Amino acid sequence: MIKLLTFDLDNTLWSVDPIIIRAENAMMEWLYENYPELRFRISLVQFEQYKNRIASEHPEISHDLTQLRLTTLREVLEGHVKGDIPGIVKKAYEVFHEQRNLVQYFPYAREIVEDLSRDYPLYALSNGNADVHKVGIGHLFQQHYSAGSVGFAKPHPAMFERALQHAGAKPHEGIHIGDHPVQDVQAAQEVGMKTIWVNWFNHPWPLTTPPDGIITHFEELPEVIDRINATRNDR
Numbered sequence: 001m002i003k004l005l006t007f008d009l010d011n012t013l014w015s016v017d018p019i020i021i022r023a024e025n026a027m028m029e030w031l032y033e034n035y036p037e038l039r040f041r042i043s044l045v046q047f048e049q050y051k052n053r054i055a056s057e058h059p060e061i062s063h064d065l066t067q068l069r070l071t072t073l074r075e076v077l078e079g080h081v082k083g084d085i086p087g088i089v090k091k092a093y094e095v096f097h098e099q100r101n102l103v104q105y106f107p108y109a110r111e112i113v114e115d116l117s118r119d120y121p122l123y124a125l126s127n128g129n130a131d132v133h134k135v136g137i138g139h140l141f142q143q144h145y146s147a148g149s150v151g152f153a154k155p156h157p158a159m160f161e162r163a164l165q166h167a168g169a170k171p172h173e174g175i176h177i178g179d180h181p182v183q184d185v186q187a188a189q190e191v192g193m194k195t196i197w198v199n200w201f202n203h204p205w206p207l208t209t210p211p212d213g214i215i216t217h218f219e220e221l222p223e224v225i226d227r228i229n230a231t232r233n234d235r
Contacts, residue, residue, distance in 0.1 A: 001229065002173060002174070002228065003120070003167065003168075003169040003174065004163065004164065004173060005175050005225070006188075006193075007141075007176075007177050007178070008124075008126060008179060008184050009130050012184075012198050013103075013105055013113070013137075015104070015106070019102070020100065023096045023098075023099035024047075027096040030095045031088075031092055035080075037081070041080050042080060051069065054075065063147040063151070070089060070093055073092055097131075100129070101131050102135075106218060107217065111218075112222065116225070121167055122140055122141045123141060123142060123166075123167065124141045124143070124144040125145050125146075125159040125178075126145075127146070132144045145159045150162055154180075155186060155187030157191050160176065160188055160191040175194040176188035176195050176196070177198060178196075178198060179199070179200065181205070182207070189209060194212045195213070196215060197213070197214045199215065212228050
């Protein structure tokens with residue numbers, strides 16, 4: 001019997017790329033408005049280059065997207081701005097984070113998750129730094145584990161193992177639902193969980209071992225979960 005559903009967030013419940021673009025632009029515009037000297041010294045492209053370099057030089061924080069962004073902001077500002085650097089970093093990140101948590105759900109994603117929360121405990125497992133409470137679905141999830149909070153990004157098994165342990169569920173009693181073939185499906189399979197691939201664009205499955213279910217829109221999800229539940233495998 002299925003006792004736990006875990007969900008990826010970015011690109012599973014909403015499209016993340018336009019969100020990040022909007023949030024980064026808002027952050028940079030706030031910096032330019034308040035510190036005009038930055039406008040001709042650091043572009044968003046250069047900021048990303050800083051961030052990539054810092055991630056490479058400091059792999060211990062590369063999984064934690066919040067800490068990586070804060071570290072990048074601090075390094076960029078220390079080289080170009082005088083004043084209360086920690087305070088400026090804090091405010092610039094707040095501008096980014098506010099926009100980062102303004103999401104547009106895929107059709108029926110929020111409604112289906114809400115329906116499922118009445119029948120199953122739900123856990124969010126994300127490599128990103130969205131806040132389930134700020135995006136308006138925190139009340140539907142019993143726990144939210146991120147790469148930053150756990151210390152490892154998927155496909156590392158830590159997030160899956162943490163969720164199973166906290167829920168008191170065996171791997172075969174959990175289903176992970178996500179869009180990424182490796183970070184979501186393959187990673188959850190290696191832990192022993194059932195898997196559902198959210199295949200928004202109807203791509204062919206790219207790996208050897210297929211998921212237990214595939215959906216191309218969220219209205220299919222409850223039926224696929226019921227089917228997996230009915231073909232229980234206790235191995």
